[in-house]
Amino acid sequence: MNYFEELEKELPSLRVAAKTSGPVGFFAQEVMRFYSVAGTLKGSFPLDETANFEQRSMTHVLFRSLLENYFRILYIFDVPSDVQVRYDAILNNFKREYGKLLNDPLLPNKQELEPACAGWSQLPRGLDMNSMLAQLQNDYGDRLSYLYFTYRIASFDTHGNNLKAVADDTFGKSCNFPVLKLEFATELVANQYLVVLSDMRRRGKI
Numbered sequence: 001m002n003y004f005e006e007l008e009k010e011l012p013s014l015r016v017a018a019k020t021s022g023p024v025g026f027f028a029q030e031v032m033r034f035y036s037v038a039g040t041l042k043g044s045f046p047l048d049e050t051a052n053f054e055q056r057s058m059t060h061v062l063f064r065s066l067l068e069n070y071f072r073i074l075y076i077f078d079v080p081s082d083v084q085v086r087y088d089a090i091l092n093n094f095k096r097e098y099g100k101l102l103n104d105p106l107l108p109n110k111q112e113l114e115p116a117c118a119g120w121s122q123l124p125r126g127l128d129m130n131s132m133l134a135q136l137q138n139d140y141g142d143r144l145s146y147l148y149f150t151y152r153i154a155s156f157d158t159h160g161n162n163l164k165a166v167a168d169d170t171f172g173k174s175c176n177f178p179v180l181k182l183e184f185a186t187e188l189v190a191n192q193y194l195v196v197l198s199d200m201r202r203r204g205k206i
Contacts, residue, residue: 003190004042007035010197017206023076023087024205030069031193037062038186047182053164056179057157063182064154068129070189071151074144075132077196080203093126150185153178 010031017028041047045059076086099120102110127135129151136144156162162177200206 003187003194004035004038006194007031007190010194011035013206014197023083024200026087026090027073027077027196027200028206030073031197034066034070034189034193037066038189041182042186047186049179049181051179059182060154060157060180063180063185064151064158066189067151067154070192071129071132071147073196074136074192075127077199078136080199089124089126092123095120096123096125150180153180 014028014031017024018032019025020028041059041062045051045055047059051059072090076083076090079086095116099116101107102113102116130145130148133145133148134143156177164174164176167175167177197206
């Protein structure tokens with residue numbers, strides 16, 4: 001089964017759900033974003049070990065932009081009874097970071113942005129990506145923290161820390177940086193989104 005193609009069939013339902021707010025709207029909007037970005041990657045670049053440096057400078061960076069919300073969705077919808085509480089924790093994290101942005105004295109045109117509430121800086125700090133994954137389990141009872149390595153490797157590409165000159169000079173020989181199997185990763189993400197969507201349908205949320 002091609003999970004990405006199966007996800008495409010759900011786009012009409014997702015478009016409707018994406019017009020809402022709360023956890024359901026967040027999920028649907030992110031799945032739509034995933035479909036758009038991943039679909040562009042699939043149609044434009046090789047997503048396996050044959051990708052050269054120039055290609056993965058694009059593919060790793062763009063795919064990393066999908067991983068953080070993928071991890072958040074896994075965390076939010078892992079326990080149905082905790083969905084709203086975990087989503088609220090994501091909102092609190094946004095409020096804290098947004099408040100920091102507005103407090104930056106060098107931020108221009110601050111008056112054109114939405115104001116932050118005074119108490120946002122006191123909100124509890126949310127979990128980081130690795131801590132979220134450490135709380136999750138797959139169907140076999142295994143922790144999902146092993147997924148974090150994909151995020152870390154892609155982060156090297158995002159920040160330009162994977163340049164060959166840096167690696168060669170560091171290790172004293174010609175070497176190559178890991179290439180993520182993004183075609184496989186895309187299918188994993190699409191499959192999990194289908195699982196979450198199916199569970200939400202079963203519970204009457206979509």
